[in-house]
Structures are given as structure tokens and as C-alpha cells.
Amino acid sequence: MANFAWYLLAALCEIGGCFAFWVWQREGKSAGWVLPGLAALAVFALALTRVEAASAGRAFAAYGGIYILSSLLWMWGVEGVRPDRWDLSGVLVCLLGAGLILLGPRS
Template sequence: MMIVKSLLVFILAGFCEIGGGYLVWLWAKEDKPFWYGIVGGIILAFYGVVATWQPAGFGRVYATYGGFFIALSLLWAWYVDGFKPDRYDIIGAIIALIGVGIIYYAPRS
């Protein structure tokens, strides 16, 4: 159950960072209203809090989150922006997730 909770926290952190960043992007680059940027900034700040919900230390959490960020960014772009990941995007994301799975979830003595 601890692994499931951890995965959900990484996914929530990803949605906060990517979603908040996306709102700031829309405000700054696509002339959306100012409140998009404000809400995006608040969501981005919440991302920083969500990451602290992981039981491991800062370095391991943020290293692992990087792999989740890669995969979630591609999924967000595909679903929200219509970007179609190619096989190299998918292979790279899978490699990143395998790597962070080893970093974060490997048994340690």
C-alpha cells in the first residue's frame, strides 16, 4: 500500500507542476487573462508542498519525480495539446520510469 500511496503522490505532484505551469504558459504566451497566471502560480506552489508528502529524503524524491515528470509531461501534451508522442518519446519515458523505479523503490538494507 505504501508504494501505491507514493505513486499517487508523484502523480499529484506532476499534475500540480504541469497544470500550474501550463496555466502560466497560457497567460504569458497565449494572451489568456492574468488570473490564469495567478492560479497557475498557486498550483505550482502547491506542487512544492505535495512533494514533501513522500517519506524519503529530498534528493531521492526529486530525482524520482524527474522521471514521473517526463512521462506525465508527454501524457499532458498528448491529451491537452494534441501532441502525439513518437516511439522515441515513449521509449525514453519508459526508460526514465524504470530508472526512477529502481532509485526509489529498490529494497535497501
């Protein structure tokens, strides 16, 4: 369960940090968005180091499914765009893959 919490924190920080740059560059908002964006991206990187995994690559690969789910939730909650059935189907496939990567039996 701790891994999932770290992954959620990482996703929130990565999406929030990238969104800060998005609104600065694409929506013409103030450059004041950059510093909070950088801070969020730093917390994202630190959160991923807290995940229990045998290798960084495996932790990062499994994170992909959580990131995709979190991105769709951000799209819905922050941007007001509701995910469609293809979004939901795709995230289910990604979460299953992430689970296999992180929890699969290893010899």
C-alpha cells in the first residue's frame, strides 16, 4: 500500500509540475508558475525513490500505469474533460501491466 501512496504523490507532483509549465507556455500565464512547477517536479523525483522495487527501471515502468490514471483524473477534475470509454479501457490495460511489472513473481 505504501508503494501506491508514493506513486500517487509522484503522479500528482509530476502532473502538477508539468501543468504549471503548460499554463505558462500555452495559456500565457505569468512566469510565476515556473517555480512551483519546478518544486513539484523535484518532489515527484524524490517520491519515486521511495517506492520499494528491486530496480529503478522497474519502479519507473510500473509508475506508468498510475501516471496514466492520474492524468485522466486530472483531465476530468482540473480541465473539465470527462474520460471516455477508450480512456478508461486504456488505463485498465496500463494498470494491469503495471501490476504485472511490480508484483509479478521473480526467480
